Each structure stands twice: as structure tokens, then as C-alpha cells.
Amino acid sequence: MILDLGSPNYLPVEGFSKLLQVVVHKLPYLNDWRTFTVIGGSFPSSIAEVSGLKSLVPRYEWVVYKDLVNYLKQKSVRIPTFGDYTISHPKVVMLDMRFIKPSAKLIYTTDNAFYVRKGPNVRDNGFTQYHDFCMELIKSKMFKGETFSAGDKLIHDCAHRTKNPGNLTTWKWVGTNHHMERLIEDISISASSLSFP
Numbered sequence: 001m002i003l004d005l006g007s008p009n010y011l012p013v014e015g016f017s018k019l020l021q022v023v024v025h026k027l028p029y030l031n032d033w034r035t036f037t038v039i040g041g042s043f044p045s046s047i048a049e050v051s052g053l054k055s056l057v058p059r060y061e062w063v064v065y066k067d068l069v070n071y072l073k074q075k076s077v078r079i080p081t082f083g084d085y086t087i088s089h090p091k092v093v094m095l096d097m098r099f100i101k102p103s104a105k106l107i108y109t110t111d112n113a114f115y116v117r118k119g120p121n122v123r124d125n126g127f128t129q130y131h132d133f134c135m136e137l138i139k140s141k142m143f144k145g146e147t148f149s150a151g152d153k154l155i156h157d158c159a160h161r162t163k164n165p166g167n168l169t170t171w172k173w174v175g176t177n178h179h180m181e182r183l184i185e186d187i188s189i190s191a192s193s194l195s196f197p
Contacts, residue, residue, distance in 0.1 A: 001027075001035065001036050001037070002037050002038075002083075003023075003024070003037070003080070004040070005020075005039065005040030005041075006041070006090050006091075007041045007043075007085075007090050007091070008040070010042055010060035010063075010064060011060075013060060013063060013064060016060075017063075017064050017067040017068065017071075020038075020064060020068055021068055021071040021072070024038070024068060024077070024080065025071075025072070030077065030078050031078055035081065036078060036080045036081070037081045037082070038065060038080040038081075038083070039082070039083030039084060040061035040064070040084060040085075041061055041085035041088070041089060041090050042059060042060035042061050043057065043085065043089050043107075043114060044057065044089060045091060045093055047103060047118060050116045050118065052118075053117065053118050053119070054116070054117055054118075054136075055115075055116045056113040056114070056115055056116075057114040057116055058112060059113055061084050062082075062084070062186065063112055065082050066190065068080075069190060081187075084183070086175075086176045086179045086180065087109065087175040087179050101121035101122075101123045101124065102121060102122060102123075103119060104118065104119035104120065104121070104125070104127065104133070104168075105117065105118050105119070106130065106133045106134070106155075106174075107171075107175035107179075108137060108142060108155075108178060109175075109178060110142050111186075115140075115142055117133045117136065119133065122167075122168065127165040127166065129165075130158055130165035130166075130171065131158055131161055131165060134155045134156070134158040135160075137155060137159070138155065138159045143155070148178070148181060149177050149178050149180075149182075150177050151174040151176070151177030151178035152178055152181075154166075155178075
């Protein structure tokens with residue numbers, strides 16, 4: 001069974017968490033499902049919705065899931081596994097790339113947020129701006145280190161200009177690769193005190 005939240009309005013988070021707790025608690029035959037997963041996403045549908053050149057976008061789906069786990073554990077109710085839409089919105093916006101000038105963007109998953117570094121469009125300004133984006137990130141406390149994931153390794157190498165910055169597809173892969181490793185770590189830490197049926 002998959003309970004797909006899509007990308008709802010999670011605000012206020014406390015109210016949304018309580019609503020989800022009630023829904024899951026009242027699901028029939030909860031222990032009969034072979035698997036049970038809750039998935040959702042909170043990344044904006046457009047990078048234009050992210051204000052400023054450097055922003056932290058809350059990972060509401062992860063915050064709500066942790067609240068759900070704590071509640072269900074207290075009630076001795078089956079705890080679902082977790083899924084999300086990585087660094088993307090669930091609904092893909094179809095654009096004709098011939099007529100737009102996409103902005104440079106680096107997306108990096110942190111504890112409870114996505115760090116988003118935006119820059120000017122890549123058609124007029126190129127991809128070399130990613131060298132500086134990456135150096136800013138590795139100098140921050142958010143960076144998990146070059147050995148954390150293949151994406152983190154590329155961030156490190158791009159910052160030190162030993163790798164070409166690639167293109168927009170490269171940076172979607174980098175963000176997704178880091179996110180997947182980060183999520184595995186997050187789930188393993190959360191699961192260390194739980195038993196998932």
C-alpha cells in the first residue's frame with residue numbers, strides 16, 4: 001500500500017502532521033498489507049518560487065514523517081516506510097527548452113531542508129558559475145564531505161576545478177545522488193530505535 005501525499009500545502013506543519021496521524025491510525029487492515037509506504041514532496045514546482053540566490057527550502061515531507069513515526073510508535077501502530085520525490089516536484093512542468101533561459105541551480109539536501117543556490121541563466125552566463133557555487137558549499141557546515149556520495153565527490157572536484165561543471169542534467173544528477181545517500185542515512189538513523197513490520 002502506498003499513501004501518496006503528492007505535494008500538499010503542509011502548513012501549518014503541526015496541523016498537517018496531526019491530520020496524517022489520524023488518517024494512518026484509522027486505515028483498515030493496516031497490518032495485512034505486505035508493505036506500507038507514505039510518500040510526499042515539498043520541493044517547489046518552479047525554481048522561481050525560491051526567493052533569493054541562497055535559500056533553505058524546508059523538507060516538510062520529512063518533518064511530517066518523523067512526527068508520524070513518533071506518534072505511531074507511542075500508539076503501537078504499524079510504522080510506514082518513507083518515500084519522496086527527491087529534489088523534484090511530483091508534477092513535471094513541460095517546457096520547450098528552445099524558448100526559455102534556465103537558471104543555474106545547485107540543490108543540496110540537509111537535515112530538514114534543501115539548500116538552493118541559484119545563479120543567472122546558463123545560456124548567457126555559462127556553467128563555470130558552478131565552480132563558485134560548489135566552493136561556497138564545501139566551505140559551509142552543510143557539506144557532508146567528498147566521500148559521502150558520488151554527487152558530493154563531483155561537487156568537491158568542481159569546486160577545486162579538477163572537473164568540468166557539465167550541464168543542467170549533471171546538476172540534477174548531483175543533487176539527486178546526494179539526496180538518495182542523505183535519505184538512506186536519515187532513515188537508518190530514524191530506524192535505529194524502531195522495528196519496521
